[in-house]
Amino acid sequence: MLRLSKLTDYAVVVMVRLGRGEAVQTSPCIAAATGVPEPTVAKVLKILAAAGLVASHRGARGGYRLVRPLDAVPIADIIAAIDGPIALTACVDGGTSCEAQGLCPMRGRWDPVNRAVEAALVGITLADMADPALTFAAPAEAAALGPLALPLPALHVAE
Amino acid sequence: MLRLSKLTDYAVVVMVRLGRGEAVQTSPCIAAATGVPEPTVAKVLKILAAAGLVASHRGARGGYRLVRPLDAVPIADIIAAIDGPIALTACVDGGTSCEAQGLCPMRGRWDPVNRAVEAALVGITLADMADPALTFAAPAEAAALGPLALPLPALHVAE
DNA sequence: CGAAATCAGGACCGTTGCGGTCCCCTTATC
DNA sequence: GATAAGGGGACCGCAACGGTCCTGATTTCG
Ligand code: FES
Ligand code: FES
Numbered sequence: 001m002l003r004l005s006k007l008t009d010y011a012v013v014v015m016v017r018l019g020r021g022e023a024v025q026t027s028p029c030i031a032a033a034t035g036v037p038e039p040t041v042a043k044v045l046k047i048l049a050a051a052g053l054v055a056s057h058r059g060a061r062g063g064y065r066l067v068r069p070l071d072a073v074p075i076a077d078i079i080a081a082i083d084g085p086i087a088l089t090a091c092v093d094g095g096t097s098c099e100a101q102g103l104c105p106m107r108g109r110w111d112p113v114n115r116a117v118e119a120a121l122v123g124i125t126l127a128d129m130a131d132p133a134l135t136f137a138a139p140a141e142a143a144a145l146g147p148l149a150l151p152l153p154a155l156h157v158a159e
Numbered sequence: 160m161l162r163l164s165k166l167t168d169y170a171v172v173v174m175v176r177l178g179r180g181e182a183v184q185t186s187p188c189i190a191a192a193t194g195v196p197e198p199t200v201a202k203v204l205k206i207l208a209a210a211g212l213v214a215s216h217r218g219a220r221g222g223y224r225l226v227r228p229l230d231a232v233p234i235a236d237i238i239a240a241i242d243g244p245i246a247l248t249a250c251v252d253g254g255t256s257c258e259a260q261g262l263c264p265m266r267g268r269w270d271p272v273n274r275a276v277e278a279a280l281v282g283i284t285l286a287d288m289a290d291p292a293l294t295f296a297a298p299a300e301a302a303a304l305g306p307l308a309l310p311l312p313a314l315h316v317a318e
Numbered sequence: 319c320g321a322a323a324t325c326a327g328g329a330c331c332g333t334t335g336c337g338g339t340c341c342c343c344t345t346a347t348c
Numbered sequence: 349g350a351t352a353a354g355g356g357g358a359c360c361g362c363a364a365c366g367g368t369c370c371t372g373a374t375t376t377c378g
Binding site: 001026027028057060061062063 | 364
């Protein structure tokens with residue numbers, strides 16, 4: 001339902017936490033600081049490490065640290081690390097799993113939509129989510145716009 | 160995994176088909192024209208009718224017809240009809256299902272991301288997906304950009 | 319008026335993927 | 349060598365999705 005997994009949510013929390021305090025932090029420590037269950041934090045960190053978003057150091061006094069600062073990590077990277085590459089439908093770009101590609105009326109038709117969503121997600125970094133006062137316009141201003149009353153950037157034209 | 164349901168894909172196919180040919184079409188007819196299994200087409204149309212995106216007429220010589228023309232239906236509407244309202248995480252805006260809202264470091268933090276994605280999806284209409292030559296830039300041009308080589312509109316600034 | 323056509327609404331079930339936990343091994347510090 | 353920490357899985361319950369089917373209500377046509 002166009003919903004990203006809970007692990008992604010946790011990943012953002014963990015990453016933001018890594019951006020504060022000591023450079024190297026252990027997963028139990030992060031779990032305690034964020035309130036997320038420790039096994040889950042460990043799982044998330046393992047995935048993030050595999051994706052190269054955090055660096056790990058084993059052994060006693062080990063832990064995790066950020067590779068890039070928060071403002072250099074777009075959420076799209078987190079989502080791609082946890083949920084896999086952003087592909088709204090089964091057949092985007094090199095989608096091989098589509099039967100009857102020759103006849104399907106939707107062949108390649110979702111690609112622009114996918115690009116638009118991806119662009120939106122690349123444009124927001126973890127730093128943006130860490131503290132609204134820092135990079136976003138005043139929250140009150142955003143709220144005042146109301147739901148769906150958005151000035152639309154001409155995404156599909158721009159690309 | 161940030162994937163929308165297959166039914167949504169089918170819904171787009173069906174809607175685009177409704178935009179061509181006769182004004183009123185039956186579900187078996189649409190199924191035959193699109194290649195989508197008939198029961199699935201019927202299910203999709205029922206949902207779309209309930210959402211007010213298509214109008215139905217019962218009895219012999221009945222069928223479905225579009226309420227709004229294709230260029231007045233953003234994909235966001237289709238997604239909202241099939242997959243429910245666009246909510247990347249459990250706790251967006253009025254998300255009531257979140258425990259410990261007072262302490263959660265992510266409270267309301269996903270809202271701007273959600274808005275950005277929603278804006279991207281409102282900005283593309285079914286007419287845009289119906290025929291690339293009509294509203295999009297030349298497909299070759301879009302393909303030439305390559306994956307991820309996107310000029311980013313400053314979404315989070317714009318809103 | 320009866321029969322046929324068509325939508326309405328929901329029940330049903332197999333499959334898939336997610337969420338969450340746990341275990342054992344490797345690595346590094348002390 | 350003992351201990352602290354990450355690495356890499358396996359494992360299972362659950363909820364959602366997908367696809368199908370059935371029964372009933374409504375309208376047109378003969
Ligand atoms: S569904 Fe993939 S090309 Fe048609
Ligand atoms: S997860 Fe919903 S407010 Fe924290």
